[in-house]
Amino acid sequence: MNIVVSVTGGIAAYKTVHLVRLLTKAGHEVTVVPTEDALRFVGTPTWEAISRHPVTTSVHDDVAKVRHVALGQAADLVIVAPATANSIAKMTAGLADDLFGTTLLATEAPVLIAPAMHAEMWRHPATRANIETLRGRGVHIVGPADGELAGGDSGPGRMSEPEEIFAAAQALLAPRDLEGLRVAVSAGGTREPIDPVRFLGNRSSGRQGVALAAEAAARGASVVLVATNIAGDVLADARHPSVRIVTAGSAAELADAMADAAADADVVIMAAAVADYRPVAVSDRKLTKESGGIPSIELVENADIVASLVAARRPGQLIVGFAAETPEDQDELIARARRKQQRKGVDLLVVNEVGWERGFESADNAVHVLGPDGAIAGEASGTKRAVASAVWDAVSDTLSSDRT
Incomplete structure (x- = not known):
């Protein structure tokens, strides 16, 4: 999506840097349009570096492309x-003496504003009247919060946190095609303990599963996210009023948590990377070199969580599996995916190629989505949030076709 972020001259502009980062991380194309006063707080190089687009305040720059109206025309959302x-x-007055003003007048996209000012200014009748006028025109408003303000005083007027503004923006952009659905998503990688210190695990960061949960919530679903060994900064991306987070560690714990989450879910997505094997015996004490010799670890196969979910599925429940593969080429990748889809019995299967520098622990991903008939129902590459959107598009299409 194309998003214009207009930054005006307030101390809270420093918080907007994080907002722009959240938006770009979610796969959006972000153009920052600051006012001249805004650049007194955060400079042009910062905005250009974080948005990856050139920044200007003037209507006289890039005249050949009619930039002063083109930005607003191309925007899917404008945030102030x-x-x-x-x-x-x-x-409110419709003034257009800079790029900020002309962009707002030229757009037909939704507009979201995050007020920030001192409490007296927020309570002033002129501001209150302006806010009500903008609401009447369909402008969306998030905040302000009640809290500490610049200068040490406190009260209403503090700009909402970037995460709250981001969530409001995502809600405006996302189709509400999952409204009313209950969704269970697993994310992360399981860890099978060897002793109190060591475990067998994998390199999954959980980013793709977290993105799937966040995207589902933005599109109207009620989500249970079963998170397995995910770092706090990654898991923070799933914070949403419609997302309930349950934690698990081992494959056995994940199996139990997913069975509970899937019991009344309409859609189940198994995006977690599950260990195929676990140690037969787990030592109560750390294995040390002083014990002598090289320890031998006997392994036993873990239960197939996806197969158990398929076996217990409710009528009408849609189950999506994931497959991470290291194939020789794309043909082998798809062939492996089709075999796994048949073997597991899932409705949709999302397959991606992984390696030392792709898939796991990466900010980006590239996937193929196989539909119920094994045909490719979708493809996506880019940020993991963009990939999540494509996966949910395929889910939504499948659910729609099942109803007709």
Whole structure:
């Protein structure tokens, strides 16, 4: 999606840097349009580096492309953060004396503003009247929060946190095609203990599963995310009022948690990387070199979680499996995926190629989605949030075809 982030001249502009990062990380193309005053707080190099696009405030730059209206015309969403009292007044009056103003007048996309000002300014009748006028025009408003303000005083007027603004933006952008659905998603990688210190595990960061949970929530679903050994900063991307997070560690714990989560779910997605084997015996004490010799670890096969979910599925429940493969070429990748889909009995199967520098622990991914008939129902590459969107598109299409 093309998003314009308009930054106006308030101290809260520093928080908007993180908002832009969240938006770009989610796969959106972000153009920052600051006012001249905004650049007194955060400079042009920062905005260009974080958005990966050139930044200007003037209507006289890039005239050949009619930039002063083209940005607004091409936008899928315009965000104003922070929205100062002055910028809110200008929006209400329809002033267009800079790129900020012309972009807002030229867009037909949804507009989301995050007010930020001192409490007295927020409570002033002029600001209140302007806010109500903008609401009447369909402008969406997030915040402000009640808290500490610049100068040490506190009260209403603090700009909402970047994560809250991001969630509001995602809700405006996402199709609500999953409204009312209950979804269970697993994410991360299981760990099979050897002793109190060591385990057998894998390199899954959980980013793809977290992205799937966040995207489902943005599209209206109620989500249970079963998180296996995911770092806090990664898991933070799934924080949403419609996402309930359950933690698990080993494959056995994941199996139990997913059985509970899937019991009343309409869609189940097994994105977690599950250990195929676990040690037969787990030592109560750390294995040390002082014990003598090289320890031998006997392994036993873990239960197939996907197969158990398929066996216990409710009528109408849709189950999606994941496969990470290291094939010789694309033909072998798809062939392996089709065999796994038949063997597991899942409705959809998402397959990606992994390696030392792709798939696991990476910010990006590239997948093929196999439909119920084994044909390729979708392909996607890019950020893991963009891939998650494509997976849910395929799920939504499958659910729609099942109803007709």
